[in-house]
Amino acid sequence: MTQPEKIRCDACPVMCYIAPGQTGACDRYANDAGRIIRTDPVVFLSKTLAGGGRVVPFAARDWDGDPFPDDAQITGIGSGTTYPDYKPAPFIIASEVDGAEMVTVVTEAIFSYCGVKVKIDTDRFLGPEGATVRAGEEAIGHVTTAEYGSQMLSLGGVHHLTGGEKSEGRVTCAALLALCNGEAVELVIDQGSAVTVQAGRAPIVDGRVENRMRVGCGSATIGMFADQWQGLVDEVVVVDDHITGVVSEHQAGKVLGWADTGIKILGRRSTPGRYFRVSEPGLGWGGTQVSDPLEILGPWNAKKGARAGLRLLMVSTTGEEFAYYELDEALTPQSKPIPDALMPSVKLIDENCEPSLCSVLFMGGAGGSLRAGVTQNPVRLTRSVQARQTRLTSGGAECYVWPGGGITFMVDVLRLPAGAFGYVPTPALVAPLEFTLSRAEYLALGGHAGAIKSLAEMMRDGGEYPTEAKLVPHTGGLG
Known part of the structure; x- marks a missing residue:
């Protein structure tokens, strides 16, 4: 009896073999009748819709096909990835803004070089500076310098994701993903406290909910x-x-x-x-x-x-x-x-004391080869972002771009739509990115001119993730 054939997905380094009707290990890509498709809709943002800028998902089950508003902005959420990065980004969309021809390049970037910076508004002692922060038994970060009325944690980073045992990488990735998606994570600090952290919520320190941060020293x-x-x-x-x-x-x-x-x-x-x-x-x-x-x-x-x-x-x-x-x-x-x-x-x-809250900022290095999905000359993109000719956003949210080499950025996770972050089991986080610049500047960067589409073309043609769709016998493998 002939076994159903699996398709090899090349959307990340895991390279899952996915059986018909099943998803890969990340739950983000599936085998739909011999095609690799995204399981999440592409997300648009609009400020003019009811609710003061609610999120509009493209191709969601409740989308009735009505025209999108003129100010609809495509995000990288649900767009797919550029991996392996010789390919153009999943969507390169032309638009016109106040008479100017613009291009927005969107992708879901795979980040091994990433982490979160956590600001915890409390006077309570959480642990000595430099102390290890753990999720379960695994080390996932450390306490950093205290700031005015707040304790700061640095979590994740490539050494915790990929430099230790597999369990350390998996636990680190799971904790980062939960924090970035607004979920609560229980942490324990060596020589210090147990603290529950959730973006936009009060911290819980040793079982006690913190109410307020100090008015000052x-x-x-x-x-x-x-x-x-x-x-x-x-x-x-x-x-x-x-x-x-x-x-x-x-x-x-x-x-x-x-x-x-x-x-x-x-x-x-x-x-x-x-x-x-x-x-x-x-x-x-x-x-x-x-x-x-x-x-x-x-x-x-x-x-x-x-x-x-x-x-x-x-x-x-x-x-x-x-x-x-x-x-x-x-x-x-x-x-x-x-x-x-x-x-x-x-x-x-x-x-005069403000409410005690946890703030979570995702921090990533948008370097490596993902830039090749934007331009054939990646260093030009870096220089353009640093010169602010190219506007970098994440899920539509403004980013702070660090000066110096590379594209190292931070973004407040609460400014992104819910569920904007994903993961791949390498382990690494997946975060949406959007690069917006004038069409002339994009072409000058060596951009992928042949991959530019209008929004109307994208709506008409869709944009299933391109894949080699290699067929293999049903003999096991991931997915």
Whole structure:
């Protein structure tokens, strides 16, 4: 009995043999009656449609064939890939914009050289700089430098995708794909915390949902709100892992005429009213290990203004933690109920804190041979992108292109339509790219002139992914 014949798909380096009616290992290409076709529709964007720019998928089951709006823009989502890259990109579309002849080249690029940069808005200590970040048991990245009110992670990259054991590459690829498609991923940081990350959502640190990022460091908080406290309290300390602020010593307090209080902070004094290292980083007040803020205070000095009855407010950089004290006859702070008059200032700190969110930026190097799908002289494309003659977008979203050599770009994954990213089991991520430039400049780059189509021609002819469609006996293989 003759076995059904498989077709070899050359859309990625895995080169699956796909049986009739089945998809390859990536679920992106299928054997449809002897042709390799894409399983996802090409996605268009339009800003004029109802919903303020909703996504319009071409060839989706609910598309009724009505003409597309004039401002419809083709994206690389669902377009297919240029692999093996001697071929022109799947779609090279001519258009006219304000009387200018333009060309948009779209592709789904295969990225082994890629990763994500994760910004986590929290004061909580996630782990030491350089610590390994794991998904399950596998290392997929590391903690990088902390920025203002945020902890940063660098995940992925070619060494994790392809430089380790197969399991490390698979887990890294799966984590990157989930993050890029807006899904939640549980991460564990060596010598640090467990954190659940999801683009556009609050991080969950050691099982606790973070609510807000700090309004600023302790010094900045003093500078912003010193006048709110004047006359209501004698001393304010804003506890912070990075820079703890003391209003009586701070320049903001001095300008307001704040009297000395004889306070002593157990930390490394920087400039007046600013202290470093009052505690090690942690999950307590202001990202410190402090649970009792009095831990950071030394003996009060009567010769420098300390006195019985002196009023002290201690507060964190988010306003989530606060406490009020008065000095007794022995100049020891005694906890008291916070006066009603002080609560608005604490709430003002809280009000000025933005919601705590996770941001995920995909970062890739659009180099190698994928550029050959755009032009027969790839370095000209690189130079054109760097010179901003060619506009680079990803799924219609604006990209930041790094200066220097190559086409290294970043894009906020939330600016792309849902499900815009895919993968191939090499392992590598697949991301949509669009290169838009004038037709004259495209031809000057050595572009594939014979592959240019109008949008009408594309709509009429379709664009199944070209393949050699090699037929092989049904004897096994991927897919």
